Amino acid sequence: xxxxxxxxxxxxxxxxxxxxxxxxxxxxxxxxxxxxxxxxxxxxxxxxxxxxxxxxxxxxxxxxxxxxxxxxxxxxxxxxxxxxxxxxxxxxxxxxxxxxxxxxxxxxxxxxxxxxxxxxxxxxxxxxxxxxxxxxxxxxxxxxxxxxxxxxxxxxxxxxxxxxxxxxxxxxxxxxxxxxxxxxxxxxxxxxxxxxxxxxxxxxxxxxxxxxxxxxxxxxxxxxxxxxxxxxxxxxxxxxxxxxxxxxxxxxxxxxxxxxxxxxxxxxxxxxxxxxxxxxxxxxxxxxxxxxxxxxxxxxxxxxxxxxxxxxxxxxxxxxxxxxxxxxxxxxxxxxxxxxxxxxxxxxxxxxxxxxxxxxxxxxxxxxxxxxxxxxxxxxxxxxxxxxxxxxxxxxxxxxxxxxxxxxxxxxxxxxxxxxxxxxxxxxxxxxxxxxxxxxxxxxxxxxxxxxxxxxxxxxxxxxxxxx
Numbered sequence: 001x002x003x004x005x006x007x008x009x010x011x012x013x014x015x016x017x018x019x020x021x022x023x024x025x026x027x028x029x030x031x032x033x034x035x036x037x038x039x040x041x042x043x044x045x046x047x048x049x050x051x052x053x054x055x056x057x058x059x060x061x062x063x064x065x066x067x068x069x070x071x072x073x074x075x076x077x078x079x080x081x082x083x084x085x086x087x088x089x090x091x092x093x094x095x096x097x098x099x100x101x102x103x104x105x106x107x108x109x110x111x112x113x114x115x116x117x118x119x120x121x122x123x124x125x126x127x128x129x130x131x132x133x134x135x136x137x138x139x140x141x142x143x144x145x146x147x148x149x150x151x152x153x154x155x156x157x158x159x160x161x162x163x164x165x166x167x168x169x170x171x172x173x174x175x176x177x178x179x180x181x182x183x184x185x186x187x188x189x190x191x192x193x194x195x196x197x198x199x200x201x202x203x204x205x206x207x208x209x210x211x212x213x214x215x216x217x218x219x220x221x222x223x224x225x226x227x228x229x230x231x232x233x234x235x236x237x238x239x240x241x242x243x244x245x246x247x248x249x250x251x252x253x254x255x256x257x258x259x260x261x262x263x264x265x266x267x268x269x270x271x272x273x274x275x276x277x278x279x280x281x282x283x284x285x286x287x288x289x290x291x292x293x294x295x296x297x298x299x300x301x302x303x304x305x306x307x308x309x310x311x312x313x314x315x316x317x318x319x320x321x322x323x324x325x326x327x328x329x330x331x332x333x334x335x336x337x338x339x340x341x342x343x344x345x346x347x348x349x350x351x352x353x354x355x356x357x358x359x360x361x362x363x364x365x366x367x368x369x370x371x372x373x374x375x376x377x378x379x380x381x382x383x384x385x386x387x388x389x390x391x392x393x394x395x396x397x398x399x400x401x402x403x404x405x406x407x408x409x410x411x412x413x414x415x416x417x418x419x420x421x422x423x424x425x426x427x428x429x430x431x432x433x434x435x436x437x438x439x440x441x442x443x444x445x446x447x448x449x450x451x452x453x454x455x456x457x458x459x460x461x462x463x464x465x466x467x468x
Contacts, residue, residue, distance in 0.1 A: 027201070027308045045321040046075025052327035054104045056225035057273065058335040059179040063225025068191040069213030069316040070324060073298070076220065077291035083275075084285030093288060100227060100273040100281075105332055107270050112254075114267045115379060116245030117370040119260055126247070126267045129340060133266055134249040136337040137161050142353040145363065145448035148440060158251045158360040161351040162367055162456065165258030168265045169345050171231040180326075187323040194312035198305075205301045206309025210316055216294040217320075223287040227273045231343055233265035244368060246380075251357070253364050253380065262344060271336075350455050352448070357381070358438055362395060362445035367456045373399055391438045398442075 049072040056062045070076075081093025083100055090097070101107035111130030114123045140161065191214060198207035236243075243263030247254040256263050275281045302313060341347075354360035361380045370376045377392050449456060 044071045044317065045324060046072025046079075048072070048321060048324040048328050049076050050079050052324035053221060053224050055327050055330050055332065055335070056221060057104060057106070057227065057229050058330075058332070058339070061181075062179045062184075063222050065179065065181070065184040065188070066218040066221025066225075067188045067214050068217060068320045068323065069195075069210050069313075070217040070320045071317045073213070073216065073291045073295040077288040077295065080220070080224065080284055080291075081288035084281050084288065086280045086282070086285075089280075089282075089285040089288075093285070100275065101271050104273065106229070106273060106336070111267070112247045112249040114245055114247050114256075116243055116263070117372045117376060118241050118244050121243070121245065121267075123267060127270050129265070129269045129271075130247060130267050132333055132336050133340055134247055134252075134254055135333060137163075137249070137252065137254055137349065137351060140349045140351040142351050143452065145352050145354045145359060145444065147355045147359070147444050148447065155355050156251075156357050158354050158357040159253070159351055160354065160360045160364045160367070161252065161254045161349060163254065163256050163347050163349050165256060165262035165266070165347050166345045167259075168233060168262050169343050171229075171343055183323065183326065187319055190319040191316045194315045198309045198312050201306075201308060203306045203309030203312075205305035206313045209298050209302055209305075210313055212294055212297060213316070216290050219290060220287050223283055226283075227275050230272050230274070231269060232272055233261070233269040236260040236264055244370075246364065246368065248380075253360065255364060255368050257368070258347075265344070350452075352452070354445075354448075356441050356444075358441035359445045359448070362442050363448055363456075365395075365399060366445065366449045369403070387435050387438070391435055391442075394439060395442055 049070050052070075053066075053076070078093065081089060082095045082098055083103060084090075084093065085097050099107070107128045109128040109131040111126030111128065112134055114121065114126050114130065116122070142159070191210070195207060195210040195214070198204075198210065237260075240260040242258070243260035244255070244257045245263065247256065247267075256266060275283060277283055302310060305313070352360075352363060354363060358381070361377065364380070365373060365376055368376070374392070374396055377395065381388065381392075383389075
């Protein structure tokens, strides 16, 4: 009888003096279960990966920290491939071509209406910068303007904010946020350890796929992060008048005070994102093609690995997915607002809470002091009823009278509450109770104006105080 073929043992011919290396048994090698993780390799966590990579433009050095095996390679390739712009890439990654700044939500939003009575500018819609800026105003601590009498059902809370703008600063990479370096290092380390474990136990299929995933994501992160982020603003004439005006943002009026250049930076400025190679952006197409190749390689080779290696591969996915979720949780609007505030040299913002819109409008009139007060009132309180027309006449008569007869109230840096002497109140018909209520709102506005005159009249440049 001949021995069974399986009973033979073949020993390698080792050089003299060199001992035979005995490999430790691979964990879970005796099980017949095969974990086919390639089915989820390219799809799981794709949206989180795209969102996480979209934050790379807000952090200094973030493009160098992509050395981890990120999930969702198929989804990432499909989304970023749309940025490549020529016939070849359009055929490989079909879909509407998008501008990089709009793709990464750095541009594209429509902002509130802006009116300037000094420069004559009237924009029905402003740009992305104005929308981000106006949305962030709600995070500024409120200063209440208390009514003199009980308002009853007339209460309609409105806000007025004042922003005194200085010179626009040049945008530099130093304006960006600092990256979360320890968290990124921990993520990369927890990807390297499972990769090394696959190599120690000889599972070269899973080892190579983890290495390929790390290289592909690092390349993608570098390419996407290599875009040049710039801030563009209009350049008005040096002889332009002041750009003081208002942004009408819902129930809030935001007063912008300053030269035409910084005001135009808010209302018409925008971010742009440019990549090497011009508008075709071939480098991004190659990056997306690499992600596709990684997805196909994982689809074919991961099932060839051992169960232990497949578990290690999924471990790197889990760690990377958690890190992507951490980056995705960053508020991009908040990051953009902080960037805009740095460009505007951190202007002082004061936000006043009024219990009626009428009080808010009169307070805004006093703070802005527009050259055409009648048009200002009609724009913010459009009404053609006799009551409102009478109210507007009374407000204008008082406002113009005080502005012409008591210039010290407008020019003094620290006025007292007795500086302004109001003219005699107009005769009000006893039957018109609404007019009485509206003129009471005017008194509340004047009282609040005198109480906060120093902040309302004098430009400030320190940082706004956030809500607690």
